[in-house]
Amino acid sequence: MAGRSSPLRPSRRGGRRPGRPGGRSSRPSGSAAPGARPRAAPADPRQGVRRGGSAAALPARPSSRGRRPCSSPWRARTTPVGRIVAEESAARLRSMQVVVCPSCGEENPAKFRLCGYCGTSLVAELPAQELRKVVTIVFSDLKGSTSLGESLDPEAVREVEARYFEAMRAPLLAHGGTLEKYIGDAIMAVFGFPRVREDDALRAVRAAHGMQRALAALNVELEREYGVTLANRTGVNTGPVVANSDPNANQQIVTGDTVNVAARLEQSAPAQEVLIGELTYQLVRDEVVVESVEPLELKGKAERVPAYRLVDVRAPASGALEEGGGRGAPTPFVGRTGELARLGEALEEAEEFSACRIRLLVGDAGVGKSRVVREFRLRVGDRARILRGRCLPYGDGITFWPLVEIVREAASIDPEDSPAQAIDKIAALMGTEGPEDGEGPGIVERVAAAVGLAAGQFPVAELFWGARKFLEGLARTKPLVLAIDDIHSAEPTFLELLDHLVESVRGAPILVVASARLELQESHPEWWDAQAANRIQLRPLGEEDSGRVMQALLSGGEVEAAVRARIVAAAEGNPLFIEQVVSMLVDAGTLRRDGERWVSSEDAAELAVPPSINALLAARLDHLAREERAVIEPASVIGLVFATAAVTELAPDVLRSAVGGHLMTLARKRFVRPDATDDEGAYRFSNLLIRDTAYGALLKRARATLHERFVAWAERVNKERGREQEFEEILGYHLEQAYRYRTDLGRVDEEGREIGRRGAAKLSAAGRRAFARGDTPAACTLLRRAVALLDETDPLRVELLPELAEALTENGSFDEAKAVIEQSRALAESLADARAAARTTLARVALDLYTAESADAEGALATVQGALDLLTELADSANMARAWRLLMFIHGTSGRYDLAAEAAAKVADHAHAAGDQRLVGLGAMGYAATALHGPTAVADAIRRCEELSEEVRGDRKAEAIISGVLSVLHAMEGDFDRARGLYGRGREMLLDLGPSVTAASTSVDWSRVELLADDLAAAEAGLRADFAALDALGERYFRSTVAALLGAILYERDQLEEADRYTGLAAELADVDDAYSQAAWRATRAKLQARAGESETAIATATEAVRIAGATLDIDQQADTLADLAIVLRLVGDLESSGPPLREALELYERKGDRVSAERVRSLLEGVPAS
Incomplete structure (x- = not known):
C-alpha cells in the first residue's frame, strides 16, 4: 500500500546518524546474558589481536602435521598473513610524508592542516573554482494558492503555506538535496551539490515521491482543520550545470538548460504528479515504475523532450546496487x-x-x-x-x-x-x-x-x-x-x-x-x-577475461576488433564498466548486430562515458580533497598518460611543490598508477573513464587554457631535447581542443585564430607524414581536422584543401573528395590564386581518373599539360611532380608505356627537387608498373624493381606496390614460392596501413601470380574480395580490371554464367581509353561466344581484343590476346588457323621473358599443322 511503512524500513532523513542507540554498557563484549554463567574459551593464534581487544578467545588450530587431509575444491595457495601485514606496513611507511611549518620550521604529519606547534596553516588556500557537474534538479510548484485567500483568513493562509513548505522541505533534505531557492510558490532543490553522489538521481526521485506522500498526508490534516486541500506539480531533470566549489559563494548554481527543463517538466505535469526527464529515467529505471508520456513540446527546446510519469519507487532491497544488478541478465562471471x-x-x-x-x-x-x-x-x-x-x-x-x-x-x-x-x-x-x-x-x-x-x-x-x-x-x-x-x-x-x-x-x-x-x-x-x-x-580483469565478459553480454557474436579494443581499454578490466559501455552503445544503435558480427556505425574512438558510470566516478572525484582535484584536473587535460613535470607546470602555483605527493596519494586511492613504460616519473589514469570524467568536470574555458599551457611547456621541453617533430600530432590535438572550446564560448578573436593556425600547422604536418608513409585513413583525418581550424581565406587552407582531396581520393572517399575540390576551386577563384587553381585542377583530374567520370583521355592530357605549364613557370617542383604523375597514369592506362616511363622519371626528378618522399615513391611505383607491362624483359625489370625497392625503403606503400610487381615478374620465371612471398608481404603491408583503393586492388597482381601457378581457386578468392571492396567505395578504374580478370578466371573454372556477368561488368566500368581492361574482357567474351556457337561473333570479338592490345606496348597482354584468339579458333573448329597467332604469342612471351606462359603456348602448338 502506498504510504504504508514497513516495520523494518528506515526513515529517510539526510545524513548519517552519528550516535549509537542507547548508551555503552560496561559488560565485556564476550559476556553472556545477564545472570548467565560466562564460559571460558582458549585463544586461536590465527586470529591475531583485534582493535580494542585482546587475542581472540578461540580454540587453537591443529598443526598441519597432525591435521586430516582436505580435498576441498576451495584450497588454494594463499599469501601468509604475516607477509601481507609486513608488506602493507612497509608500503604505509614509504608513503608517509612530513610537512615543514613555514613559520616555526617544525615537521608535521602530512595530514595536518595546521602546525601542531604554532598553529600556522600548513595548507596553501586554493581559490574557489567553478566546475561542470551533472546534477539532478527537483522543481515543484504549488497550484491554486491564490484561491486560498478567498476562503481563508490571511493568518490561516500563512499557516497553511508554512506547513506546506515544511512538508515539502523535509523529504528533500532527508534525501540529501540542497534547497537552492524559493520562487513564489515554487521550490527548487539540487541533488549533487555541493558534493556529487552516484545515486543523486535516485535520491531526487525518491524525494519527489516522498513529497507526493507528504502532501497526501498533509491534505488529510488541512481538510480536517481548514476545509481545504493543496495541489502541486513536480518536475525532475538531470543534466550539466556550472557550480562554484566555494559553498559560501552567493551564486552556487548557474541556472541553465537543466534547470529550465526541470521547470518546464513541472509546468507540463498534471496536478499531484511527477514528471521525470530522459537522463533521470536512464539513471533510475531499475528502481522506479513509470509510464511514458507523449514527448513534450517545451518552450525554448527545438525538439520534443521525452518524459515519464512517476508511478512508484521501489523499496531499497539488499543488493539493489549490486554491480550489474537490476539491469536484466547479470554480467557473466569469469575468473576469480x-x-x-x-x-x-x-x-x-x-x-x-x-x-x-x-x-x-x-x-x-x-x-x-x-x-x-x-x-x-x-x-x-x-x-x-x-x-x-x-x-x-x-x-x-x-x-x-x-x-x-x-x-x-x-x-x-x-x-x-x-x-x-x-x-x-x-x-x-x-x-x-x-x-x-x-x-x-x-x-x-x-x-x-x-x-x-x-x-x-x-x-x-x-x-x-x-x-x-x-x-x-x-x-x-x-x-x-x-x-x-x-x-x-x-x-x-x-x-x-x-x-x-x-x-x-x-x-x-x-x-x-x-x-x-x-x-x-x-x-x-x-x-x-x-x-x-x-x-x-579484487584486481581488474585481464584483457582476455574482459573480452569474455563482452562476448557473453553480446550473446557470443564477434565484435569488430577496433570496437572491442576500445571498450576493453576504456573499461580497464572493470566488468560493470564493460557492461555499461556495451549497453549504452547497443541502446544508442551505435553497436548493432550484422549477422554473426557486431559492427559499429561510428568511430570506435568516440566513446562517451555512460551516465551511470559518470555518476559513480564523479562521486569518487568529488570526495577528493581540493588539492587533489587541483592535481588530477590538469593531468586529465594532458591525457591518459602524463608526466609529473607536466602536471607540476599546469598546477596552481601554491601546489607545485606538493604535486608529487598528491600524485602518490591519488595512486594510493587508485585514481592513477605509475606508468611502467616510462622512466621519467610518468603516471597513467587507472581507467580511461576516470580521466574522461575528471576532464568533463572542468569548465571549457579552463580546459582551453590548460591545453594551451601544456603546449607551451611541451614545445619548450621538446626543443631542449631536439624532439620537436615527434609530438606534432599530439600538440596539434591540444591546440585543436583549445580552439574548439574558444569557439564554443563565443566568437573567436585574433588570439584564438592564431591558436587555430598553430594547431592546423601541426596537424597538417602530421597528416602529410601519414600520407607519405601510406597511412591514408590517418592522413585524411589529420588533414580534415587541420582544415577545420582555419578561416575560409587563410593561406594555409588554400594549400591544404587540394592535399585533402588527394588523400580522400586515394582513400576511396570520392563524394567527400568532390566536395573538397569544389571548395578549393571556389576559394582559389575568389583569391585569384593561379597556383592554387592549378593544384586543384590536378586533384580534380586524379578523382576523375579513379571514378572514370571523364572518358576523354586526350582532354585530360591537355588539362594536365596546361596546369603543368603554369607550374613550370612558377618553378613549383612538388606540384610539377604531381602533374607528371597524372601524365604517367594517363599514358599507362592507354598502354603507352614508353611515355609512361618517361613521365615516371620526371616524377622522380621533381619529387627529389621538392624533397617530397611520398612523390618519390609514387614515381618509383609508376616506373615499376611500366617495367612490368612494357617491353622491358623480365630479368631487366626484376633488376630495376629491386633497385627501386631499395630507393624507397621506409615508404611502406611504395615498397608494397613494387613487391607486387616483383611477385608477377618472378611468377613469369616460374619461381612461385618467391612470388607468393613477395605479394603476401606487399599485401600485408598495405592492409596494415588501413583501407584504401590501393589496398583493395592488390588482387590485380595476386591473381596473375596464381593464374601462372595454376591455382585458380586462390586467384578467384582474391579477386572477389577486392571487387566487393572497390564496389563499396564506388571506385571504377581498378574495378573494371578486377572484373575482367575475374571473368577470365571464372571461364577457366567453367563457371560460364558468372564469367559472362563479370565480363559484362568490366565492359560497363572500363573507360574507353583503358586498353588493358577493354582487351581483357573481350578476350574472355570471345571464348564464351565460341562456346555458345556464335563462331563469327567470337572471332570478331577476339580479333578486336588483339587489335586493342596491339596498339599498346604491353607485349605480355598482346601475347595473351593472341593465345585467346587461337583458343577461339580451335573452339569453332579451325585448328589450322590457330597456329599463326600461337606462334606470334610464343615469340612475344619469349621476348618478354615470360617462361611459364611461353611453355603453355608450346603445349598448345603440339598437334597444330605447320603453316
Missing part, C-alpha cells in the same frame, strides 16, 4: 578462482573451529565484488544458510540496517507485517532454532530493539549480545554465511558488532563476507588496518 578459494577456506575454518570468521572483499566499484559473493553462494549451495544485508549510505535508523535485512530474511518477515507480527515471527524462529537455556525471550527483546521493532532501550553491549545469540542460534544446524554489502557505508557501531562476533561467537560456524569499496580505507582507516589479514582485494 583464487578469491573464491580463499572464501571457501574461510568457511571451512569457521566450521572446523565452530567460530566466526570474517573476510573483506575490497575493490573499485564495479570490479566484481557482488559477482564473487553471488558465485560463492552458488557454490556453497545447501551446505550453509546464507543471509544477506546491506549498509545504507544515508538515512536515520541505519546503524543496524544490515541486521534488519538479515533478521527479516531469516524470520520471513513481510513488509506488510505489523511490528507485533514481526516480533512473533522472530520469537517463533528462536523457539525452533534458539538456545535451550531459556535465553530466547531476552534475545528476542534485544534483537527487536536493535532492528527498530520495539521501543525498549538497551545498552549497545546488550544489543550486541542479542544479535550474537540470534546468529549463533541460526548456525546451530548448519554453517551461517552473512553476506554484507557496502561495508564502506557502515556506521562505526556496526563495525564494532562485527568485531564482537569474531571475538565472541562460540559453538557456531559463521562466516561474514563483507564487501567494500576502497573508500573504506578513508572512512574507517583503523578498521581497514585491523582487517589486513582478512582482506581479499
Whole structure:
C-alpha cells in the first residue's frame, strides 16, 4: 500500500546518524546474558589481536602435521598473513610524508592542516573554482494558492503555506538535496551539490515521491482543520550545470538548460504528479515504475523532450546496487578462482573451529565484488544458510540496517507485517532454532530493539549480545554465511558488532563476507588496518577475461576488433564498466548486430562515458580533497598518460611543490598508477573513464587554457631535447581542443585564430607524414581536422584543401573528395590564386581518373599539360611532380608505356627537387608498373624493381606496390614460392596501413601470380574480395580490371554464367581509353561466344581484343590476346588457323621473358599443322 511503512524500513532523513542507540554498557563484549554463567574459551593464534581487544578467545588450530587431509575444491595457495601485514606496513611507511611549518620550521604529519606547534596553516588556500557537474534538479510548484485567500483568513493562509513548505522541505533534505531557492510558490532543490553522489538521481526521485506522500498526508490534516486541500506539480531533470566549489559563494548554481527543463517538466505535469526527464529515467529505471508520456513540446527546446510519469519507487532491497544488478541478465562471471578459494577456506575454518570468521572483499566499484559473493553462494549451495544485508549510505535508523535485512530474511518477515507480527515471527524462529537455556525471550527483546521493532532501550553491549545469540542460534544446524554489502557505508557501531562476533561467537560456524569499496580505507582507516589479514582485494580483469565478459553480454557474436579494443581499454578490466559501455552503445544503435558480427556505425574512438558510470566516478572525484582535484584536473587535460613535470607546470602555483605527493596519494586511492613504460616519473589514469570524467568536470574555458599551457611547456621541453617533430600530432590535438572550446564560448578573436593556425600547422604536418608513409585513413583525418581550424581565406587552407582531396581520393572517399575540390576551386577563384587553381585542377583530374567520370583521355592530357605549364613557370617542383604523375597514369592506362616511363622519371626528378618522399615513391611505383607491362624483359625489370625497392625503403606503400610487381615478374620465371612471398608481404603491408583503393586492388597482381601457378581457386578468392571492396567505395578504374580478370578466371573454372556477368561488368566500368581492361574482357567474351556457337561473333570479338592490345606496348597482354584468339579458333573448329597467332604469342612471351606462359603456348602448338 502506498504510504504504508514497513516495520523494518528506515526513515529517510539526510545524513548519517552519528550516535549509537542507547548508551555503552560496561559488560565485556564476550559476556553472556545477564545472570548467565560466562564460559571460558582458549585463544586461536590465527586470529591475531583485534582493535580494542585482546587475542581472540578461540580454540587453537591443529598443526598441519597432525591435521586430516582436505580435498576441498576451495584450497588454494594463499599469501601468509604475516607477509601481507609486513608488506602493507612497509608500503604505509614509504608513503608517509612530513610537512615543514613555514613559520616555526617544525615537521608535521602530512595530514595536518595546521602546525601542531604554532598553529600556522600548513595548507596553501586554493581559490574557489567553478566546475561542470551533472546534477539532478527537483522543481515543484504549488497550484491554486491564490484561491486560498478567498476562503481563508490571511493568518490561516500563512499557516497553511508554512506547513506546506515544511512538508515539502523535509523529504528533500532527508534525501540529501540542497534547497537552492524559493520562487513564489515554487521550490527548487539540487541533488549533487555541493558534493556529487552516484545515486543523486535516485535520491531526487525518491524525494519527489516522498513529497507526493507528504502532501497526501498533509491534505488529510488541512481538510480536517481548514476545509481545504493543496495541489502541486513536480518536475525532475538531470543534466550539466556550472557550480562554484566555494559553498559560501552567493551564486552556487548557474541556472541553465537543466534547470529550465526541470521547470518546464513541472509546468507540463498534471496536478499531484511527477514528471521525470530522459537522463533521470536512464539513471533510475531499475528502481522506479513509470509510464511514458507523449514527448513534450517545451518552450525554448527545438525538439520534443521525452518524459515519464512517476508511478512508484521501489523499496531499497539488499543488493539493489549490486554491480550489474537490476539491469536484466547479470554480467557473466569469469575468473576469480583464487578469491573464491580463499572464501571457501574461510568457511571451512569457521566450521572446523565452530567460530566466526570474517573476510573483506575490497575493490573499485564495479570490479566484481557482488559477482564473487553471488558465485560463492552458488557454490556453497545447501551446505550453509546464507543471509544477506546491506549498509545504507544515508538515512536515520541505519546503524543496524544490515541486521534488519538479515533478521527479516531469516524470520520471513513481510513488509506488510505489523511490528507485533514481526516480533512473533522472530520469537517463533528462536523457539525452533534458539538456545535451550531459556535465553530466547531476552534475545528476542534485544534483537527487536536493535532492528527498530520495539521501543525498549538497551545498552549497545546488550544489543550486541542479542544479535550474537540470534546468529549463533541460526548456525546451530548448519554453517551461517552473512553476506554484507557496502561495508564502506557502515556506521562505526556496526563495525564494532562485527568485531564482537569474531571475538565472541562460540559453538557456531559463521562466516561474514563483507564487501567494500576502497573508500573504506578513508572512512574507517583503523578498521581497514585491523582487517589486513582478512582482506581479499579484487584486481581488474585481464584483457582476455574482459573480452569474455563482452562476448557473453553480446550473446557470443564477434565484435569488430577496433570496437572491442576500445571498450576493453576504456573499461580497464572493470566488468560493470564493460557492461555499461556495451549497453549504452547497443541502446544508442551505435553497436548493432550484422549477422554473426557486431559492427559499429561510428568511430570506435568516440566513446562517451555512460551516465551511470559518470555518476559513480564523479562521486569518487568529488570526495577528493581540493588539492587533489587541483592535481588530477590538469593531468586529465594532458591525457591518459602524463608526466609529473607536466602536471607540476599546469598546477596552481601554491601546489607545485606538493604535486608529487598528491600524485602518490591519488595512486594510493587508485585514481592513477605509475606508468611502467616510462622512466621519467610518468603516471597513467587507472581507467580511461576516470580521466574522461575528471576532464568533463572542468569548465571549457579552463580546459582551453590548460591545453594551451601544456603546449607551451611541451614545445619548450621538446626543443631542449631536439624532439620537436615527434609530438606534432599530439600538440596539434591540444591546440585543436583549445580552439574548439574558444569557439564554443563565443566568437573567436585574433588570439584564438592564431591558436587555430598553430594547431592546423601541426596537424597538417602530421597528416602529410601519414600520407607519405601510406597511412591514408590517418592522413585524411589529420588533414580534415587541420582544415577545420582555419578561416575560409587563410593561406594555409588554400594549400591544404587540394592535399585533402588527394588523400580522400586515394582513400576511396570520392563524394567527400568532390566536395573538397569544389571548395578549393571556389576559394582559389575568389583569391585569384593561379597556383592554387592549378593544384586543384590536378586533384580534380586524379578523382576523375579513379571514378572514370571523364572518358576523354586526350582532354585530360591537355588539362594536365596546361596546369603543368603554369607550374613550370612558377618553378613549383612538388606540384610539377604531381602533374607528371597524372601524365604517367594517363599514358599507362592507354598502354603507352614508353611515355609512361618517361613521365615516371620526371616524377622522380621533381619529387627529389621538392624533397617530397611520398612523390618519390609514387614515381618509383609508376616506373615499376611500366617495367612490368612494357617491353622491358623480365630479368631487366626484376633488376630495376629491386633497385627501386631499395630507393624507397621506409615508404611502406611504395615498397608494397613494387613487391607486387616483383611477385608477377618472378611468377613469369616460374619461381612461385618467391612470388607468393613477395605479394603476401606487399599485401600485408598495405592492409596494415588501413583501407584504401590501393589496398583493395592488390588482387590485380595476386591473381596473375596464381593464374601462372595454376591455382585458380586462390586467384578467384582474391579477386572477389577486392571487387566487393572497390564496389563499396564506388571506385571504377581498378574495378573494371578486377572484373575482367575475374571473368577470365571464372571461364577457366567453367563457371560460364558468372564469367559472362563479370565480363559484362568490366565492359560497363572500363573507360574507353583503358586498353588493358577493354582487351581483357573481350578476350574472355570471345571464348564464351565460341562456346555458345556464335563462331563469327567470337572471332570478331577476339580479333578486336588483339587489335586493342596491339596498339599498346604491353607485349605480355598482346601475347595473351593472341593465345585467346587461337583458343577461339580451335573452339569453332579451325585448328589450322590457330597456329599463326600461337606462334606470334610464343615469340612475344619469349621476348618478354615470360617462361611459364611461353611453355603453355608450346603445349598448345603440339598437334597444330605447320603453316
